[in-house]
Amino acid sequence: MLQSRVARPRRLAVIGVAGALAFSLTACAESERDGGGGGEGGTFVFGATGAPSNFDPFFASDGETFRVTRQMFENLVGIKPGTVELEPELAKSWESNEDGTVWTFELQEGVKFHDGTPFDAEAVCANFERMYNQEGAGSSPALAYYWTENFGGFADGKKPSLYEGCEVEDEYTVQLKLTRYTADFPTMLTQDSFAMQSPKAMEEYKANDVKAQGDSFVFSEYARQHPTGTGPFVFESYDEANGTITLKRNEDYWGEPAKLSKLIFRIIPDETARKQAMEAGEIDGYDFPSPSDWDALEQAGFKVEIREPFNILYLGITQKNNPALKELKVRQALAYAIDRETLVSSIMPEDSEVAKQMYPPSVDGYADDVQEYPHDVEKAKQLLKEAGYSDLTVELWYPTQVTRPYMPNPEAIFGAIKEDLEEAGITVKPVSKPWAGGYTDDVESARAELFLLGWTGDYNSPNNFIGTFFGTTDNQFYTGGSPWGDDLAKALDDADSIVDAKEREAAYRDINRDMMSKYLPAIPLSHSPPALVVRPEVEGLVASPLTKEEFSTVTVAE
Structure with missing residues (x-):
């Protein structure tokens, strides 16, 4: 399938168990x-x-x-x-x-x-x-x-x-x-x-x-x-x-x-170095070329294969070390402060999409009617004021020495989000670590406050996305420290056990609605085609x- 754009794959048929x-x-x-x-x-x-x-x-x-x-x-x-x-x-x-x-x-x-x-x-x-x-x-x-x-x-x-x-x-x-x-x-x-x-x-x-x-x-x-x-x-x-x-x-x-x-x-x-090696004829291909190089590579005669997006980039929110982040209005203020449309159009690869929930539309159980958070600086400031955190200070973590399918340029993404948060009156303290030199360990141990991370699905399943993120309360978001953490984990466990496919999809749609309105444990940013x-x-x-x-x-x- 050597082509520049591919059609969205059909949804995987969920196999129900009604009789043998x-x-x-x-x-x-x-x-x-x-x-x-x-x-x-x-x-x-x-x-x-x-x-x-x-x-x-x-x-x-x-x-x-x-x-x-x-x-x-x-x-x-x-x-x-x-x-x-x-x-x-x-x-x-x-x-x-x-x-x-x-x-x-x-x-x-x-x-x-x-x-x-x-x-x-x-x-x-x-x-x-x-x-x-x-x-x-x-x-x-x-x-x-x-x-x-x-x-x-x-x-x-x-x-x-x-x-x-x-x-x-x-x-x-x-x-x-x-x-x-x-x-x-x-x-x-x-x-x-x-x-x-x-x-x-x-x-x-x-x-x-x-x-x-x-x-x-x-x-x-x-x-x-x-x-x-x-x-x-x-x-x-x-x-x-x-x-x-x-x-x-x-x-x-x-x-x-x-x-x-x-x-x-x-x-x-x-x-x-990978690009130079291919230009020199030393290798025949490589993964994750920078989106800024796609056009030049094609003009030079190389074949750039664009995969269908099956991933999520999100702004993680750990509710463990900063009391303000336990407040729903503060998390909502962060969501309103981020200009995701500009982020996607200016930094992410062509054909990227703004994410409205924590997995892409091609995954079963996607809800079309979740609460959305369009860019609104004044709304963000108002919510911070109502929550009593008009002078909010947060650490914003991003990885170095890495390119991920969902995160082609971590530093540029960090810079855009930092600028947006500061426009809403939030003081941002940058924290960067090498991907394999402490970043993922610290994130998984709930040491980060706000952090950039994402996920490429292993297969078509809501549980493979949000079940992986929030299926337990001892996760990187520290939802165990939230009054609703157990409720979310139980809802995910219950949904996975529903045999009837239509009932199961309806349960996941309800979970996605609740996540974006009642909980907002993280802020979905984009789906991008690596x-x-x-x-x-x-x-x-x-x-x-x-x-x-x-x-x-x-x-x-x-």
Whole structure:
């Protein structure tokens, strides 16, 4: 899908459970996966923005790790390229019992891991039991982030878990059992952390042998040198000194083989350096080009791929350390003070949109009639006066040394918001820290007062956005210190448990209305389309609204 603009993807059909639910796309899987023969050959060199944390997707939570592991591993359930829609991957069909707590997956047959061992029902259960039985460092939220966010606790029983067990019915039929219904299952299985890995390789190279060392972790031989999946590319090497990761085509791939013979990731953290490397012909593409460069890149003959916005940039408000921020009128004054229309039109990429609530319109449960906060300096001043904070002073935090899909220029965004707040009579104290040098840690620990942050959805689900932000009261916004924090968390939990799709969407619409009028725990700012850019010789790249590109379809003309 090489084009400058893409149509908004259709909403993902939410799968309800009324009676026995069945979802079968076997024919689709066969038509898209079948077809053999080797690829055209060639090498694609991609400029990565950072180094992977390791190559075991279960122990990862960052996009740069997943960008690499996604090429080697596959999941039971996949995402149709270029959309947010479900499609079969290693499972060719699935169905649930009436209450959505037992899910039966029919698996693709004849699939092998890169080490030649079979992918079957036993392998699926080995993977889930491995995840569930993590101990020590392996069970820490810092490492098992996606498990703790989606499944909750582990086998030690310290916290409740969504996962109850896995049962082999026959060689290619497996049951996953849950402790309760959630609208996010089985969609959550599309996340990279839940990819299927070779049980033999994980045992041989001691995949669970991960240890905490100060503020970081020491990973296993498996995670560093022997990642083993079923995907179209196989791990070859990682030259840390030169920042180069090399994958090669899986010649025994069960589906359509990769067209490339090699896929190389060169780690180039600086965006300007990535652009220069592509202009010099050293790389074939890179992610997150500065929006200010898009036109010049296209004029130079490069292909700028604009992804559909599936994200949110927000001004976070932590109600822990500044008493004024606990007052609704103060939070509303902040919202009225910010000129989001000008922010979007002057700083954010073309086709960005002003955000009216905490997730984009393409996500189910979006409410069209929430309270809005148009730019109104006098209204902001009046609300501050009514709240008794006409002389309000706040810290405004922003990250450095980073470019995010939803936040292409943090310093410029900070500057615009600072100017707006000061126009409303608010004194702003700037605080900046490197993204990986304290910023995210301090924000997540509720140390920041006002802060810039955002989210790119993992899949089409309200719970993946606002459930992630406000589903617990011990979050970065410190809603646990608010009289309504428990109410919001309970409302989110209740909505996720509603089986009927229409009732569930109505519940989320009510939550979005309340969030923007009664609570306003954060201020939504914008939805922006991130881009990636490739050389004119590159064909077959399908841009993903989830920033989850797969490179097996890519070719590079000589």
